[in-house]
Amino acid sequence: MNEILQLFGLENYIKPETFQIIVRAVVILLIGLPVLLFIRRSVRKFVTHRYSPHYGMVSAKAIWYVGFALLALMVLNQFEVNLAPLLGAAGVLGLAVGFASQTSVSNVISGIFLIAEKSFEVGDVITVGSTTGAVLSIDTLSVKLRTFDNRFVRIPNETMIKTEVINVSRFPIRRADIMVGVAYKEDLEKVKSLLTDIARQNPNVLNDPAPIFVFQAFGASSLDLQFSVWAEKDNWLGVKNEMYEAIKLRFEQEGVEIPFPHISIYKGEVTDPLPVEIVTRG
Secondary structure: OHHHHHHOOOOOOOOHHHHHHHHHHHHHHHHHHHHHHHHHHHHHHHHHHHOOHHHHHHHHHHHHHHHHHHHHHHHHHHOOOOHHHHHHHHHHHHHHHHHHOHHHHHHHHHHHHHHHHOOOOOOOEEEEOOEEEEEEEEOOOEEEEEEOOOOEEEEEHHHHHHOOEEEOOOOOEEEEEEEEEEOOOOOHHHHHHHHHHHHHHOOOOOOOOOOEEEEEEEOOOOEEEEEEEEEEHHHHHHHHHHHHHHHHHHHHHHOOOOOOOOOOOEOOOOOOEOOOOOOOOO
16 A cells, blocks of 8 residues: 555555545445446336336336445445434434425425326326426426427426326327317218218227217307217327318218308398398499
8 A cells, every 4th residue: 555655646645544445435436336326227127127117217216325325324434434423413404404495395295195196107198287298207306298399397296296187198098089060951970971981991990999979069150070089099199180181081072061160141031141232333
């Protein structure tokens, strides 16, 4: 040790005993950190494969925090640091910080409830208020989302507990509601038959559950209909777009009118419109 200190000109600044302690602490960190990272990565991969990405992320964080705390204690032990005063000071400091940061504490507790309740997991698509995105992580203070236009959104855990959360991808299939309006003169049985045939020709539309035909209302300018089909959650948006496009094309081929809003003025009889005469002056 003396030769190494003399080589770097540190013999007047560091005692050999102190240098040995520093070397042991550095060795602990150089060996412990890679091992800890390897264990964290292995545990996350195993738990994700066995259970879900959500539990994999939570397990990896627990391994990291516990392992890093153990490494810190081992390093402090090399320097023969008495941990009792540090723990006491940490307790007092933690109490002061707790009073000063009640919002953070509320977010931490809310995060525990979110993890325990399992309303959503990492990878799920959820809607919170007006924001829809995929869950990137459920952290100590907040939930991170990535929206479909590739924006990063951070929502505090306390807000997640107090707000309605819709899990869009919880179940394997979803229903696509196709809203259609046809003219009053059209035969509803023909329209229903056309819609059913369009759904049958789409390979991504499920036969079970079967499509649903609902007469919604007598609209201002049309008969308002709802035609609902089921699809796997990964194909839901594509099926909805494909159905609208196919309905437009098929209705044009079959001569089924999709009316636009218009206003008719009547003089009081059921069928006769109010006569209008255009007079040209001069």
